[in-house]
Every structure is written in structure tokens, then in C-alpha cells.
Amino acid sequence: MTTLDRDETQAPAAPPNPAAxxxxxxxxxxxxxxxxxxxxxxxxxxxxxxxxxxxxxxxxxxxxxxxxxxxxxxxxxxxxxxxxxxxxxxxxxxxxxxxxxxxxxxxxxxxxxxxxxxxxxxxxxxxxxxxxxxxxxxxxxxxxxxxxxxxxxxxxxxxxxxxxxxxxxxxxxxxxxxxxxxxxxxxxxxxxxxxxxxxxxxxxxxxxxxxxxxxxxxxxxxxxxxxxxxxxxxxAAAGGGKAVTVAIVQGNVPRLGLDFNAQRQAVLNNHVDATLELAARVASGAQRQPDLVVWPENSSDIDPLRNPTAGARISQAADAIRAPILVGAVLLGPGPGQVRNAGILWRPDTGADMAQLYTKRHPVPFAEYVPLRDVARMVSDQVDLIRSDFVPGSTPGVVRAGPAVLGDVICFEVAYDEVVRDTVTGGAQLLVVQTNNATFNAAEARQQLAMVRLRAVEHGRPALMASTVGVSGFVAPDGRVSDATGFNTREVVVRQLRLDSGRTLATRLGWxxxxxxxxxxxxxxxxxxxxxxxxxxxxx
Structure with missing residues (x-):
């Protein structure tokens, strides 16, 4: 037996290699x-x-x-x-x-x-x-x-x-x-x-x-x-409850960008004027009378509760259309240096309904408020462009508008499961997403609309997205989109919807x-x- 043969014979078997x-x-x-x-x-x-x-x-x-x-x-x-x-x-x-x-x-x-x-x-x-x-x-x-x-x-x-x-x-x-x-x-x-x-x-x-x-x-x-x-x-392709007619007013802004609200009065006027034009078409019989009008987020960045001129203009629109308007407004307070991103119901004849006010529960960090501001300033002094921090609300966006109970969420909140679900378990029959895409582009708006479509199917509710500049539109409970608007245009769309109060399995199971x-x-x-x-x- 050669040395090589002996070595091979006596050599112990190599341990198994799990990776190999x-x-x-x-x-x-x-x-x-x-x-x-x-x-x-x-x-x-x-x-x-x-x-x-x-x-x-x-x-x-x-x-x-x-x-x-x-x-x-x-x-x-x-x-x-x-x-x-x-x-x-x-x-x-x-x-x-x-x-x-x-x-x-x-x-x-x-x-x-x-x-x-x-x-x-x-x-x-x-x-x-x-x-x-x-x-x-x-x-x-x-x-x-x-x-x-x-x-x-x-x-x-x-x-x-x-x-x-x-x-x-x-x-x-x-x-x-x-x-x-x-x-x-x-x-x-x-x-x-x-x-x-x-x-x-x-x-x-x-x-x-x-x-x-x-x-x-x-x-x-x-x-x-x-x-x-x-x-x-x-x-469901449509809700099974009563029919309501809803108008979305997309008033547009003077210019896109972070300074879209530099002409805050012009943005408000755009939405008022578009609503007045809708009222004229209703009066002439060219358009169905809406039961509810929805304006987008930031449609009034002038606090209409504190500014009489802004409040008067919104009242003019509500009185002309003879329907409550869900207004996206920036409200001052509750404390000094604080503001709120809110949806407030404005009724014809009586004005702001303070009992039907929703304050955004999930402000966007570094966009609507700055956490750890001193630390963030070390990275970029651009954080100081946000002079006033938006404070969050504490209750779900259940707004009782009369003809319908609305589940109101504002802008990016549509991406958060529990924020939307809380409105449905609170009695919402129609999901409403108020948003402002003036600082973004059409791609962001369409990504957001995809979320609205999922929420409509998830909770078996008709839904809508109202944007300052687009894309706005209605979504059926099966996810189909109707009357979608263009981007960076002024448009008004009106549609009859059937409400729903049932609960899907997803709504019941929650998280x-x-x-x-x-x-x-x-x-x-x-x-x-x-x-x-x-x-x-x-x-x-």
C-alpha cells in the first residue's frame, strides 16, 4: 500500500458543511x-x-x-x-x-x-x-x-x-x-x-x-x-343606500410650487368662483343640484373663522349653491405659533358648523411640523421655512354633513390604515380625501388616487379625492374611477353616488x-x- 493510499484510507471523513x-x-x-x-x-x-x-x-x-x-x-x-x-x-x-x-x-x-x-x-x-x-x-x-x-x-x-x-x-x-x-x-x-x-x-x-x-x-x-x-x-359596484349628488370643486392655484399659497386670497377666490359658476349652471337647469360640495385641502389658507372677508366669501358660495361645503382650511391655534390643517363644514345661511370640524390627525413630519427642530437644523436650515408647526387632531374625521356622513382624511393620511378605518367604524358612508398636490406633480397625485381606490374596496364605500390642482375624481366601492380631472386645471365634476353603511370583513378585522x-x-x-x-x- 502506498503512502498516498494509506493517507486516503485513514483520513477521517470531512465534517458536513451546511453551506455547501x-x-x-x-x-x-x-x-x-x-x-x-x-x-x-x-x-x-x-x-x-x-x-x-x-x-x-x-x-x-x-x-x-x-x-x-x-x-x-x-x-x-x-x-x-x-x-x-x-x-x-x-x-x-x-x-x-x-x-x-x-x-x-x-x-x-x-x-x-x-x-x-x-x-x-x-x-x-x-x-x-x-x-x-x-x-x-x-x-x-x-x-x-x-x-x-x-x-x-x-x-x-x-x-x-x-x-x-x-x-x-x-x-x-x-x-x-x-x-x-x-x-x-x-x-x-x-x-x-x-x-x-x-x-x-x-x-x-x-x-x-x-x-x-x-x-x-x-x-x-x-x-x-x-x-x-x-x-x-x-x-359592490355601487353602494346600497340612498343616493346623494356630490360636487368636487378643483379650483386650481395661480402657480405650482411651495409658494402656491403666496396668493392665498386668489386660491380661495378660485374655489369660490368655480362654485358660483356651478350654482349658475344649476339655476339654469344645466346641472343637477348637488347635496354636498367638497373643496380640497388648502382651498382656504386664510383662516375663515378669524378673517371675516374669507368667511364671507365661503358663505357666498354656500348660499349660492344651496348645499353644505366641506372646506379644506388652515386654522390658527390653538396655541401661539400653532396651526391646524382642517376640514370644516360650511352650511348655507348659517356658515361654519363648529361641531363638524376635523383636524388632521397625522401631520407630515418635516413638512407640516419639524420634530427635533434643533437637531434637524444642523442638517439643513431649510427646516425654518416651516415657521408654525401643525398640531394633530385627536378624533377621527367623521363629519355629519346632513345628506351623508363623511369619512374625511387629509392628503397623506389616506396611506395610513387606521386613520381611514376609524372613520368607517365611526359611521362614515362616503370616504373623502381632501388633498393639495400643488407642491408635487401628476405622478404623486395618481399614486395617491391608487390608495383611494384600495380604501374604497377595503371598506366597501364610495370614495372621492378632491385636489386643488388634480387629480380629483370619484371611486366606486369596486375601485373603478369616474370623472377623473386633469392636472393643473380648474374643473368641477358632479356625480350621483349611493351611500353604504355595511362593513366588510377587512373593516371588522381591522389591524x-x-x-x-x-x-x-x-x-x-x-x-x-x-x-x-x-x-x-x-x-x-
């Missing part, structure tokens, strides 16, 4: 471009592009790029996806405020996708242990990431949720069952099914593992089940679907930790 057994991640030269492509695919799924089937593709690309990577590398590819998505998606934030706020916000949001990439890498052993688990893990981690991003920091920023890509998709129907979190889960689950089906190397191992068919059959069955549920989920899905995501992370610990223990 599980396979290797994709080469970084492949994974990095895939991560960027994932962000771009997700971007194209959002309005104004609206190619919603690309959302699962983006999810699949990120899942594949992060699979089996070390945590730092997983975070890196997730960050690449986040930058590729959020930098262009939020480009409207730099139109009039400069590049710094846009860059900081985009990088902050990308950081959450970095956490998602790290979490995806962390649970890779679970996906490798049972390939049929990979789609569910993908869906759970996306819901968990969004639950965190929607709440932190300073109340969170839910823009860019997967659910908001599906305004034209059959999956939108799932919002009636479990709200935006369930739609996000379904989209991410579809992405997980896609990556499971095409992951390299899996086909080569099928012959060696008798249970390979589970990795195909189980995801396929799940895909069929999700598709069937989404298509069979009933959504519990998200709690359950996010809880399962935490359990998956813990389970992956246990499995990783066991894999490190190599028998001697």
Missing part, C-alpha cells in the same frame, strides 16, 4: 444587477406607469438576489433595490424643496428594504429545508417590513407599499378581506411562487429528493387558491390580519435562528 449542502448564493456580479432590476420592476408597477404584474417580478428578483447571502450582503442587495425603487418613486418631493429632503427620505425608505434583504438572507435555511415554504416566507417578510416602515420613525411613511401597485389588478379585491396587508402578502406570495419555480439548481436535485413534487404542487395550489379567492371575493402576518414573520425569523444554530453543531 444548501448550495451557494448567486454570484454578486449577477445578484447586484438583479437587485437594481427588482427596484425598477417595482417602480414600474406603481402609477403613473401602472404595470402591476411587474410587482411580483420585482419581489422575485430581490428574493433570488438575497437568498443564501450573508446578512450584510443581503442588506446590501436590499438597499440597492430600495434606492432603485424609492429614489424615482419619490422624485416629486424634490420638485420645489431641493435635493436634500428627497435624498434623505429615499435613503431612509431604502434602509427598510435593506432590512428586508437581510431578513431574506437570514431565513434562507428555512426555504432550502422546505422549498414550498419559500413563497409564504417571502410574503410574510414583506408584510413585516411594511408594518415597521409604516410606523417608524415619527409615525412612519407608508408610501410605496406593494398593495398600492394593484389598483387595476384582480388582487385588489383581497383588500375587502384583509386590507392593504393582505394585498401586499398576496403580491409578495406571487413573487415567492415565481422565484421558487425558476430558482437555478432546483431542477437538478429533483431526482435525488422524492418529495420534489411538493415544491411544485404546493406553491401551484396556493397560487390557484389565491387567484380563486381574489376573483370570487364579492365587491388583526397585519398583526397575524407580521407575527408569523417574527416566528419565521426565530425559526431560522434555531435552524442556523443546529446547523452549526457538527457531530464529532
Amino acid at each position: 449542502a444548501a448550495g451557494r448564493p448567486l454570484p454578486l456580479r449577477v445578484a447586484a444587477p438583479m437587485a437594481v432590476a427588482a427596484g425598477l420592476a417595482l417602480l414600474l408597477a406603481f402609477p403613473p406607469y401602472g404595470v402591476w404584474p411587474l410587482a411580483p417580478v420585482g419581489v422575485a428578483l430581490l428574493a433570488a438576489a438575497a437568498h443564501r447571502r450573508r446578512l450584510r450582503a443581503g442588506a446590501g442587495v436590499g438597499f440597492l433595490t430600495g434606492v432603485a425603487l424609492f429614489a424615482p418613486l419619490l422624485a416629486w418631493t424634490n420638485l420645489h424643496t431641493g435635493y436634500l429632503p428627497w435624498a434623505l427620505l429615499s435613503l431612509l425608505q431604502a434602509g427598510y428594504l435593506a432590512l428586508l434583504g437581510a431578513a431574506t438572507a437570514w431565513v434562507s435555511p428555512l426555504a432550502d429545508r422546505g422549498r414550498w415554504q419559500w413563497p409564504a416566507l417571502t410574503g410574510l417578510l414583506w408584510v413585516g417590513q411594511e408594518a415597521l416602515r409604516d410606523r417608524t420613525p415619527f409615525g412612519g411613511f407608508p408610501w410605496g407599499r406593494l398593495a398600492f401597485t394593484q389598483d387595476d389588478s384582480p388582487l385588489l379585491r383581497l383588500a375587502a378581506l384583509g386590507g392593504a396587508p393582505l394585498v401586499t402578502f398576496a403580491v409578495a406570495l406571487a413573487g415567492g411562487l415565481l422565484v421558487t419555480a425558476v430558482w437555478r439548481g432546483w431542477a437538478a436535485r429533483r431526482a435525488a429528493r422524492p418529495e420534489w413534487w411538493l415544491a411544485v404542487a404546493v406553491p401551484a395550489a396556493v397560487a390557484v387558491a389565491v387567484g380563486a379567492v381574489s376573483l370570487l371575493t364579492p365587491v 388583526w390580519p397585519e398583526v397575524a402576518l407580521a407575527g408569523l414573520a417574527v416566528a419565521a425569523l426565530a425559526g431560522a435562528g434555531v435552524l442556523r444554530r443546529r446547523q452549526r453543531v457538527v457531530p464529532g
Whole structure:
């Protein structure tokens, strides 16, 4: 026996290498471009592009790029996806405020996708242990990431949720069952099914593992089940209650930009004059008499409760149209140096109804108020452009207008699940989103309208969005949009709607679907930790 033979015979068997057994991640030269492509695919799924089937593709690309990577590398590819998505998606934030706020916000949001990439890498052993688990893990981690991003920091920023890509998709129907979190889960689950089906190397191992068919059959069955549920989920094309006629007045502004309200009287006059023109058409019989008129956010940046001239002009409009007007107003107080972003009902003959006033509950940090102002000033002295902090309201936006009970939310509040739901559980029959897009662009307005569509389906309510400059329009309980206006135009649209007082399953369940899905995501992370610990223990 030669020395070489003896060494080979007596050499102990090498301990099993869990990483080698599980396979290797994709080469970084492949994974990095895939991560960027994932962000771009997700971007194209959002309005104004609206190619919603690309959302699962983006999810699949990120899942594949992060699979089996070390945590730092997983975070890196997730960050690449986040930058590729959020930098262009939020480009409207730099139109009039400069590049710094846009860059900081985009990088902050990308950081959450970095956490998602790290979490995806962390649970890779679970996906490798049972390939049929990979789609569910993908869906759970996306819901968990969004639950965190929607709440932190300073109340969170839910823009860019997967659910908001599906305004034209059959999956939108799932919002009636479990709200935006369930739609996000379904989209991410579809992405997980896609990556499971095409992951390299899996086909080569099928012959060696008798249970390979589970990795195909189980995801396929799940895909069929999700598709069937989404298509069979009933959504009403119209409300089932009494009919009301509602007018949206989009008065437009003298110029777009941060100084849109430099001519505050002109903005107010635009909305008054448009309403007076509507009243003239009603008097001539050319237009149906509205039961309610909705003006947008910032339609009166002159406090009409303290400025007699502004109050008189609004009263002139309400008296002429002979219907209550929901006015978006900036109100002074309650303390010195404080203001409120409010929706106030203005009735004909009697004027402001102080009992029907909603103050925005979720002001936007660094836009409507500055948290940690002294610290923020060290980053940019631009924070001092916000001279007065908007103070939040404390009660849901349930406004009893007479002909209808309104669920009023203001601008970005439509992105927050609980803010909208609180109005419905409070009795709202019609969802109203008052917004001002004069400091943004048409892309931002269309992204916001997609959120309104989801909320209409989620709660089974007719809805509308009223903007100073567009896009304004009506949304049916099945998500269809009617009478959408152009951008940066003055328009008035009138439509008869049927109210609804029922409650969808999503309304009844509230935040519990998200709690359950996010809880399962935490359990998956813990389970992956246990499995990783066991894999490190190599028998001697």
C-alpha cells in the first residue's frame, strides 16, 4: 500500500458543511444587477406607469438576489433595490424643496428594504429545508417590513407599499378581506411562487429528493387558491343606500410650487368662483343640484373663522349653491405659533358648523411640523421655512354633513390604515380625501388616487379625492374611477353616488390580519435562528 493510499484510507471523513449542502448564493456580479432590476420592476408597477404584474417580478428578483447571502450582503442587495425603487418613486418631493429632503427620505425608505434583504438572507435555511415554504416566507417578510416602515420613525411613511401597485389588478379585491396587508402578502406570495419555480439548481436535485413534487404542487395550489379567492371575493359596484349628488370643486392655484399659497386670497377666490359658476349652471337647469360640495385641502389658507372677508366669501358660495361645503382650511391655534390643517363644514345661511370640524390627525413630519427642530437644523436650515408647526387632531374625521356622513382624511393620511378605518367604524358612508398636490406633480397625485381606490374596496364605500390642482375624481366601492380631472386645471365634476353603511370583513378585522402576518414573520425569523444554530453543531 502506498503512502498516498494509506493517507486516503485513514483520513477521517470531512465534517458536513451546511453551506455547501444548501448550495451557494448567486454570484454578486449577477445578484447586484438583479437587485437594481427588482427596484425598477417595482417602480414600474406603481402609477403613473401602472404595470402591476411587474410587482411580483420585482419581489422575485430581490428574493433570488438575497437568498443564501450573508446578512450584510443581503442588506446590501436590499438597499440597492430600495434606492432603485424609492429614489424615482419619490422624485416629486424634490420638485420645489431641493435635493436634500428627497435624498434623505429615499435613503431612509431604502434602509427598510435593506432590512428586508437581510431578513431574506437570514431565513434562507428555512426555504432550502422546505422549498414550498419559500413563497409564504417571502410574503410574510414583506408584510413585516411594511408594518415597521409604516410606523417608524415619527409615525412612519407608508408610501410605496406593494398593495398600492394593484389598483387595476384582480388582487385588489383581497383588500375587502384583509386590507392593504393582505394585498401586499398576496403580491409578495406571487413573487415567492415565481422565484421558487425558476430558482437555478432546483431542477437538478429533483431526482435525488422524492418529495420534489411538493415544491411544485404546493406553491401551484396556493397560487390557484389565491387567484380563486381574489376573483370570487364579492365587491359592490355601487353602494346600497340612498343616493346623494356630490360636487368636487378643483379650483386650481395661480402657480405650482411651495409658494402656491403666496396668493392665498386668489386660491380661495378660485374655489369660490368655480362654485358660483356651478350654482349658475344649476339655476339654469344645466346641472343637477348637488347635496354636498367638497373643496380640497388648502382651498382656504386664510383662516375663515378669524378673517371675516374669507368667511364671507365661503358663505357666498354656500348660499349660492344651496348645499353644505366641506372646506379644506388652515386654522390658527390653538396655541401661539400653532396651526391646524382642517376640514370644516360650511352650511348655507348659517356658515361654519363648529361641531363638524376635523383636524388632521397625522401631520407630515418635516413638512407640516419639524420634530427635533434643533437637531434637524444642523442638517439643513431649510427646516425654518416651516415657521408654525401643525398640531394633530385627536378624533377621527367623521363629519355629519346632513345628506351623508363623511369619512374625511387629509392628503397623506389616506396611506395610513387606521386613520381611514376609524372613520368607517365611526359611521362614515362616503370616504373623502381632501388633498393639495400643488407642491408635487401628476405622478404623486395618481399614486395617491391608487390608495383611494384600495380604501374604497377595503371598506366597501364610495370614495372621492378632491385636489386643488388634480387629480380629483370619484371611486366606486369596486375601485373603478369616474370623472377623473386633469392636472393643473380648474374643473368641477358632479356625480350621483349611493351611500353604504355595511362593513366588510377587512373593516371588522381591522389591524388583526397585519398583526397575524407580521407575527408569523417574527416566528419565521426565530425559526431560522434555531435552524442556523443546529446547523452549526457538527457531530464529532
